[in-house]
Amino acid sequence: MLGFSSKSFVLNFKKIGFSIFTSVEKGVVTVTRGVRNTFNSAKELRQLKRDYDDLVEKLENYEQMQRSNADIRKENERLKDQLGFSIYMEEKNIPCQIISRDLDNLYSYLTINKGSVNGIRKNMPVVAFQNGSQGLVGKVVEVGTFTSQVMPIYNLNCIVSSRIQNTREIGLVSGNGDPSSPLSMQYIRKRTIDSLHYGDIIVTSGENDNYMRDIPVGSISKITSIDYNSSLDIELSPIIDFSRLEVVFVVNMKELNDKKESAESEGSNG
Numbered sequence: 001m002l003g004f005s006s007k008s009f010v011l012n013f014k015k016i017g018f019s020i021f022t023s024v025e026k027g028v029v030t031v032t033r034g035v036r037n038t039f040n041s042a043k044e045l046r047q048l049k050r051d052y053d054d055l056v057e058k059l060e061n062y063e064q065m066q067r068s069n070a071d072i073r074k075e076n077e078r079l080k081d082q083l084g085f086s087i088y089m090e091e092k093n094i095p096c097q098i099i100s101r102d103l104d105n106l107y108s109y110l111t112i113n114k115g116s117v118n119g120i121r122k123n124m125p126v127v128a129f130q131n132g133s134q135g136l137v138g139k140v141v142e143v144g145t146f147t148s149q150v151m152p153i154y155n156l157n158c159i160v161s162s163r164i165q166n167t168r169e170i171g172l173v174s175g176n177g178d179p180s181s182p183l184s185m186q187y188i189r190k191r192t193i194d195s196l197h198y199g200d201i202i203v204t205s206g207e208n209d210n211y212m213r214d215i216p217v218g219s220i221s222k223i224t225s226i227d228y229n230s231s232l233d234i235e236l237s238p239i240i241d242f243s244r245l246e247v248v249f250v251v252n253m254k255e256l257n258d259k260k261e262s263a264e265s266e267g268s269n270g
Helices: 013-088 190-195 256-267
Strands: 091-099 108-110 123-131 133-143 148-152 159-165 170-174 183-189 202-203 217-223 231-238 246-255
Touching: 013 091, 013 246, 108 246, 159 217, 170 231, 183 190, 183 217, 190 217, 190 231
Parallel strands: 133 217
Antiparallel strands: 091 108, 091 246, 108 148, 123 133, 123 246, 133 148, 159 170, 159 202, 170 183, 183 231, 202 217, 217 231
């Protein structure tokens, strides 16, 4: 007791208690801070995940919007080309949309969304504008009040009086019942074979008033000379890609295009 009561060994219980308390407090604070930091980190991760998901969704929406805008611009350009073609045709024409087609029949037809109320009549020729040029589609064979049927040039029953554009030789073009199959041209004399070339354009002859003159029908893809036949057997690739065809123009050959006259008068006044 004397030893412990000496100044060298006197225990300061207050100081010892403070040290123990502060150590315990420090440990509690450290543990509490660690737990709090863990919860805060988890909360921040959840928030970051939400922010990331929001950014991904916004990016997808932006990309979709960009694609939509590109599609709209492309569609506007296509419609602008179609409108220009409609305005500057010599004959009066009626733009139509193809609303159905039968591809499983040799005698298949196209159905368009215009009929007698729009001025369409039976046997009117039908053309289209594709890849910067016009081409023959076929002719109207049935007319309803609001819709009409078109017999395309690939129909087995379709026969078109046509000429080879370069040589002016005349023959008949017929379909084979399939839009992906070549057209056939008959009655071109064998003696003209040296003047024919692959890629030569075949156009309508304009005879019998069935079609306008010099409308492109197809291009020569194959020439066959048969011994027992006096004429050549010629295959044509159609000018019109029917798999991509959406808009056609039904032509009234008996009336001039008043839209063209208006456009030309506006142009001269400008």
